[in-house]
Amino acid sequence: MxxxxxxxxxxxxxxxxxxxxxxxxxxxxxxxxxxxxxxxxxxxxxxxxxxxxxxxxxxxxxxxxxxxxxxxxxxxxxxxxxxxxxxxxxxxxxxxxxxxxxxxxxxFALLKGRGNYLCLNKIHNGAAEAGDDQPQDQLFNPVASSALGRDVARLTAWSDTTQTGDRDDVVPGVPDRAWSQVSVSARECIGVSRCPFGSDCFAERARDRAADxxxxxxxxxxxxxxxxxxxxxxxxxxxxxxxxxxxxxxxxTGVATAELSATALGVAQRRAARVVDAELAERFEAACATLTSALFDARAGRIDVLDEELGSYLSVLRDSASRARTAVETAPNDPKTATARAEAATALGDVADTASRILASFVPAIPDRTDVVWVEHIEDARSGNRTLLRVAPLSxxxxxxxxxxxxxxxxxxxxxxxxxxxxxxxxxxxxxxxxxxxxxxxxxxxVGSPFDHARSAILYVAAHLPPPGRDGVGAAEQLDEIAGLIEAADGRTLGLFSSMRAARATAEIMRGRLTTPVLCQGEDSTAALVARFAADEQTSLFGTLSLWQGVDVPGPSLSLVLIDRIPFPRPDDPLLTARQRAVAARGGNGFMAVAASHAALLLAQGAGRLLRRVDDRGVVAVLDSRMATARYSGYLRSSLPPFWATTDGDAVRAALRRLHEAG
The missing domain is CATH 3.40.50.300 (P-loop containing nucleotide triphosphate hydrolases)
Incomplete structure (x- = not known):
């Protein structure tokens, strides 16, 4: 109708x-x-x-x-x-x-994935006890273990009073490792008809509300x-x-990406060991250990050619995981172990399917491939360093x-x-x-915007600066430019950087040069930092990607958006470089289609942090001379709002001083 x-x-x-x-x-x-x-x-x-x-x-x-x-x-x-x-x-x-x-x-209703809701069957039938799915290094850490136990106990008590079972309603929140002890994914769920708590299931209630x-x-x-x-x-x-x-x-792309890691393999081993016979469990454990060792020694980056050794390890892992999964799925139906078997079958299936997908991705010639495979090393001070073998769709x-x-x-x-x-x-x-x-x-x-961009804001490109270096930390000239602009604005600056290393290093230097406060992402939760930034007009906030897209601070607390360099993807980004190569193979311009488009979208998002209401005024300063000199600069600028544009730094600093004095 x-x-x-x-x-x-x-x-x-x-x-x-x-x-x-x-x-x-x-x-x-x-x-x-x-x-x-x-x-x-x-x-x-x-x-x-x-x-x-x-x-x-x-x-x-x-x-x-x-x-x-x-x-x-x-x-x-x-x-x-x-x-x-x-x-x-x-x-x-x-x-x-x-x-x-x-x-x-x-x-109206809000609907989330099943893993966002408490699973009453898992809580009451003890499919996974606190610590079962923790990384091994945390199992022997008494502080981490006791913290996990307290969180799980709190969630268990909360399950008796909550009306929603929604993780977002837990105050204060809990870490992922605690939540995983009281929740299941859609594939791990044993089904509402088989579950003894099916009539009270929080996820099913949410689905029922959504259906109406x-x-x-x-x-x-x-x-x-x-x-x-x-x-x-x-x-x-x-x-x-x-x-x-x-x-x-x-x-x-994130949903369609799969990975193998020591952590995921460890979870699958522990879940399988509870429900399969010792021989199958040992075979699977040995296959996991071999692949984990190979990943530990692997060089980070895209894999275009699968060597025989890694291919053999993946084949053994696929086969051992498949046999164990079959054993779990064909075992006699015991209601007491239904959840444990569902979790084990899901974990084993994920490992087998991912290993199989990785192996299959190398069968076609490079120009005909639809998946990209790479090794990634992640350094994390809180959870330790990790190595991942990932596979993602090219498009x-x-x-x-x-x-x-x-x-x-x-x-x-x-x-x-x-x-x-x-x-x-x-x-x-x-x-x-x-x-x-x-x-x-x-x-x-x-449909346009209610803002008069040309009258409300200036786009300043520091064309006199040398092109940014590879290390991501600004040269002396760029640091001088940053200090001068922030001084003219009397703080009130959101600094958007291409890397956390650059953000932290620049924040440290600016704290020694400026009289106004400088905050840096990572020093507190992002929400807390943004709140402090908004509350004090003289404060500046430096950070990286989530600040490019997630900050909404109207009014005089934000008068200057600093962008340290054009946000091109990293030259070693395995997925985006593979996409560039695919475009080039079809006769297109891979750089413009992938790298420049990526940068243009992020620039527009970053610049969008400045004007949040019609009476906002300020400057977007891009401290990358390529924005004025490179052949692709016009393409990037055409993705931004129609600000009044200049390369005159003196005029911009004078405008910032007038804005500060008028406020």
């Missing part, structure tokens, strides 16, 4: 009036475009700048269509913060304001699991809204095209979707273009 765009505009006006908002042309244009998309079945990409009010612009037509068609609309987000904003603030207020204008009050809702809010990871996997975890739906859509490809475009955009009509929206001035790069990454199959209908619109 659907809803006419005109009706949606009337509903939006009623909602905005009830909520005390103001008419915004971009918001109305977006709402009408979303309504038209839902009616026509044509996919829609919408770039809606900060301040547009895009949440209302898609929620109003989503609610109207859901009630008219009696079919839910799914809204997917990338971040917990936006999920909470939608469920705790936007949707309740919107439901109240629209209720008088609709046949009934709209209902008009709008179901979820995240990109669960959306990917629903699309890629065999089981439907979301309610049946025809209409989909993907907010923070610039994150979709990375989140789906998820075909997957998204077939499994997500084929069955549904989708709206994809974000403040930053145009790369190099158009939607082409994002559309290709989503699988909406570039396929030899039948064309998928889609269109892209930019």
């Amino acid at each position: 659907g809803t006419r765009p005109g009706e949606v505009a009337e509903l939006l006006a009623a909602a905005v009036s009830a909520l005390g908002g103001a008419h915004r042309d971009g918001q109305v244009a977006m709402a009408e475009a979303v309504a038209q998309c839902f009616n026509s079945g044509e996919h829609l990409a919408v770039q809606a700048g900060t301040g547009t009010g895009k949440s209302l612009a898609y929620l109003v037509p989503a609610i109207a269509h859901a009630l008219a068609d009696e079919r839910p609309v799914v809204v997917s987000t990338a971040t917990i913060a936006l999920q909470r904003q939608l469920v705790d603030r936007d949707l309740p207020r919107l439901a109240d304001s629209l209720a008088p204008h609709l046949p009934r009050r709209p209902e 809702a008009d709008v179901v809010v979820t995240n990109h990871a669960l959306l990917a699991i629903d699309a890629i996997g065999d089981a439907n975890v979301l309610p049946e739906h025809d209409l989909l809204v993907v907010d923070e859509a610039h994150e979709l490809v990375d989140r789906v 998820v475009a075909g997957l998204l095209r077939a499994r997500l955009f084929g069955p549904t009509t989708a709206v994809l929206t974000s403040a930053t979707l145009t790369v190099g001035g158009d939607f082409d790069a994002m559309a290709a990454a989503w699988g909406l273009t570039g396929s030899t199959e039948a064309e998928i209908g889609w269109r892209g619109i930019d």
Whole structure:
């Protein structure tokens, strides 16, 4: 049946009036475009700048269509913060304001993956006792073990009082290792019909609420699991809204990535040992030990040619894990061990499937491969150094095209979707273009922004600086530039760096040169640091990737966004370099299609931290001369808002001083 765009505009006006908002042309244009998309079945990409009010612009037509068609609309987000904003603030207020204008009050629900909810069967039947799935080094650490025991005891007591079983409702929170003792993944679940606690299951209750809702809010990871996997975890739906859509490809890639590591193999060994005979357990343990040893000595980086030794180790691991899994799955059904067997079968299956996938990925010639394999060494002061063998899809475009955009009509929206001035790069990454199959209908619109970018902000490119060095730490000239800009702004600076090493080193140097406070990511939780930054106008905050995309600090506390260098991917990034090579093999420009697009999107996200409300003013300073001199500089600048641009440092510092004095 659907809803006419005109009706949606009337509903939006009623909602905005009830909520005390103001008419915004971009918001109305977006709402009408979303309504038209839902009616026509044509996919829609919408770039809606900060301040547009895009949440209302898609929620109003989503609610109207859901009630008219009696079919839910799914809204997917990338971040917990936006999920909470939608469920705790936007949707309740919107439901109240629209209720008088609709046949009934709209209902909404938040749905997460099963692993986010307590498993009562695991708690009461003791499938995994505290410590079973811990890394070996922590099992012999009395402090870690006692902390884990206390957390598990607290969660067990909490299970008797909680109404939701939702991990986010645990205050204070608990580490992953504690939560894993009281939760199961979807594949580890023994099933509601076999579970003695099925009627009280928190995950099933959440699914029941979602099944009755008009709008179901979820995240990109669960959306990917629903699309890629065999089981439907979301309610049946025809209409989909993907907010923070610039994150979709990375989140789906993450879900489609598999890995083998000492930790994962150790968990599989311990789970298997509880439910298989000694001979099978020993064979699997030996295969795990051999591969773990080989990974420890392996060089980090992409693997294009699989040597015989590693191939042999993977084959033995695959076969031993498969035999153990078969033994678990064919064992007599004992209700007392059902959960333990389900966990063991899942862990063994993951190991066997991943080893098999890695081996299969090397069968085609390099130009025809669809998976990328690499070794990664991770240094972590808290959890210790780890080595991972990973396999990921070269592209998820075909997957998204077939499994997500084929069955549904989708709206994809974000403040930053145009790369190099158009939607082409994002559309290709989503699988909406570039396929030899039948064309998928889609269109892209930019509804603009309420901000007057040219009057509100300056884009300063420090063209006089030497190109940044490889070590990531600024040269003396760049450090002088940073100090001068922050002094002129009297603090009030968000420093976005290409690496944590650069952020920490620069923060330490600035603390010795500046009279205003400097915070650095990693010194406290990111949320706490952002709160301190927002509370004190003279404070500066330095950090890396999560700050590029997650900071919302309106007002005078943020007048200067510093970007130390163009955020190209690391030259040794195995997945992105493989994607560049694939583009080049097809005759394209791999650097522009992958590296420059990646940098352009991050630059737009970083620059978007500056103007958060219409009266904000300030400077985005890019301290990388290539932004002015390189052949690709125009492409990068066209991805940014239309700020007033200059390379005159004196003029910028004077503007920052005037801004500080006026504030």
